Amino acid sequence: MTYCVALRLDSGMIFASDSRTNAGVDHIATFCKMRVYEKPGDRVIVLLSSGNLAITQGVINILDRHQKAPQGESTIWSVTSMFDVAALAGDALREMQQRDGKMLMQSGIEASANIIVGGQISGEDERLFHIYSQGNFIEASDETPYFQLGEAKYGKPILDRVLTPGTPQKEAAKCVLISFDSTIKSNISVGLPIDMLWYPRDSLRVGVQQRIREGDPYFSMLRQRWGGGLRRVFGELPDPDWME
Amino acid sequence: MTYCVALRLDSGMIFASDSRTNAGVDHIATFCKMRVYEKPGDRVIVLLSSGNLAITQGVINILDRHQKAPQGESTIWSVTSMFDVAALAGDALREMQQRDGKMLMQSGIEASANIIVGGQISGEDERLFHIYSQGNFIEASDETPYFQLGEAKYGKPILDRVLTPGTPQKEAAKCVLISFDSTIKSNISVGLPIDMLWYPRDSLRVGVQQRIREGDPYFSMLRQRWGGGLRRVFGELPDPDWME
Numbered sequence: 001m002t003y004c005v006a007l008r009l010d011s012g013m014i015f016a017s018d019s020r021t022n023a024g025v026d027h028i029a030t031f032c033k034m035r036v037y038e039k040p041g042d043r044v045i046v047l048l049s050s051g052n053l054a055i056t057q058g059v060i061n062i063l064d065r066h067q068k069a070p071q072g073e074s075t076i077w078s079v080t081s082m083f084d085v086a087a088l089a090g091d092a093l094r095e096m097q098q099r100d101g102k103m104l105m106q107s108g109i110e111a112s113a114n115i116i117v118g119g120q121i122s123g124e125d126e127r128l129f130h131i132y133s134q135g136n137f138i139e140a141s142d143e144t145p146y147f148q149l150g151e152a153k154y155g156k157p158i159l160d161r162v163l164t165p166g167t168p169q170k171e172a173a174k175c176v177l178i179s180f181d182s183t184i185k186s187n188i189s190v191g192l193p194i195d196m197l198w199y200p201r202d203s204l205r206v207g208v209q210q211r212i213r214e215g216d217p218y219f220s221m222l223r224q225r226w227g228g229g230l231r232r233v234f235g236e237l238p239d240p241d242w243m244e
Numbered sequence: 245m246t247y248c249v250a251l252r253l254d255s256g257m258i259f260a261s262d263s264r265t266n267a268g269v270d271h272i273a274t275f276c277k278m279r280v281y282e283k284p285g286d287r288v289i290v291l292l293s294s295g296n297l298a299i300t301q302g303v304i305n306i307l308d309r310h311q312k313a314p315q316g317e318s319t320i321w322s323v324t325s326m327f328d329v330a331a332l333a334g335d336a337l338r339e340m341q342q343r344d345g346k347m348l349m350q351s352g353i354e355a356s357a358n359i360i361v362g363g364q365i366s367g368e369d370e371r372l373f374h375i376y377s378q379g380n381f382i383e384a385s386d387e388t389p390y391f392q393l394g395e396a397k398y399g400k401p402i403l404d405r406v407l408t409p410g411t412p413q414k415e416a417a418k419c420v421l422i423s424f425d426s427t428i429k430s431n432i433s434v435g436l437p438i439d440m441l442w443y444p445r446d447s448l449r450v451g452v453q454q455r456i457r458e459g460d461p462y463f464s465m466l467r468q469r470w471g472g473g474l475r476r477v478f479g480e481l482p483d484p485d486w487m488e
Contacts, residue, residue, distance in 0.1 A: 243442060
């Protein structure tokens with residue numbers, strides 16, 4: 001399983017992904033699920049992926065191979081809109097499904113994969129897309145300024161309670177980490193390290209990139225104080241009086 | 245969708261179910277998903293159900309019909325162990341799957357259903373079972389003193405953080421209601437009223453039965469103060485200092 005979140009805020013974008021993969025509980029490994037394409041002053045594109053790892057690694061390789069594409073062919077480095085980037089990623093996903101899907105299906109193995117891609121290309125505003133397993137995609141809006149991949153439910157309530165496009169970047173990063181805490185607590189197939197990236201709007205370069213490992217002092221403090229705070233609020237609420 | 249929770253505490257058992265059903269978003273209705281069989285001094289059995297409503301109503305009807313079963317046949321009123329009750333419910337589920345499953349599958353309609361059944365029969369301790377769609381079942385233990393049905397993920401973190409078999413009944417009821425709040429907030433296919441039942445251990449009679457409707461003063465207060473408390477705790481936590 002996987003957990004990834006991406007936010008499109010007024011001040012910029014935050015991307016975060018866990019790094020646990022598993023093929024059955026007896027085959028667990030660590031893989032980075034975040035891929036960054038940066039050309040300072042021109043574009044920053046961040047891709048998060050969930051689902052079948054062979055499929056998503058294939059997608060990345062197809063996008064990377066484009067770098068050596070013949071002149072004139074659309075690549076992740078040449079397109080002038082994030083919409084075209086999402087289309088390229090969707091096409092790459094379809095190419096991989098075409099290649100592997102039938103064989104996987106014959107063995108009853110899930111070939112599905114989902115991708116979040118976001119960032120900014122010079123001349124455009126920052127944009128965020130969710131690409132479905134079929135290669136079609138949707139874009140985030142002010143009403144829904146975030147997307148999640150994978151094990152989304154445990155960590156969704158805190159995002160819904162706190163986040164708006166106007167949430168300050170640090171507060172939003174804190175919220176994302178609490179969302180990861182809830183998810184990691186409830187699903188052992190989501191695990192550390194967490195890769196986090198902060199992209200300041202209109203900067204056209206990566207702001208901060210951070211890998212949060214087991215024992216990270218800030219994340220450990222956050223987990224402990226959040227859990228304690230929840231129990232305190234819970235304890236302060238009155239009990240039902242009809243429950244005799 | 246559905247959300248149901250049942251707890252087996254040292255002091256007794258709590259059962260709770262929402263009452264929204266839907267066959268597509270344009271066909272939403274209210275049905276009670278809790279069924280109580282009580283013979284004071286002898287047994288209290290509570291059944292919660294999720295999944296295909298025709299299937300679960302069929303299960304209840306099969307169990308009810310047993311009341312008129314020929315002398316000597318096992319019924320929910322005659323068996324001497326909650327284990328046998330779970331087996332009866334599992335058999336009824338299999339009977340319904342047998343009857344409707346094939347026709348539903350031909351139309352691509354989900355025939356699955358899950359049941360929680362718990363309570364106490366004179367001569368035995370209180371017991372709690374989760375019956376799967378295939379009719380097999382598992383029993384709750386001290387390590388896992390609760391079961392959920394339906395849309396379980398949003399409401400699970402608070403149960404995991406707070407509940408143990410030793411949690412006092414009122415505090416456990418409060419925890420269950422907060423778990424419902426998180427679920428209702430995130431999934432519109434789970435809705436009020438909530439049916440709640442408290443069974444005091446070894447009493448062999450229903451303790452309290454309560455229907456929590458829209459505008460219920462206690463539940464409204466709980467939702468508001470819980471949301472406010474979460475945001476307060478969130479606000480008190482320090483921001484990450486590496487997020488410049």
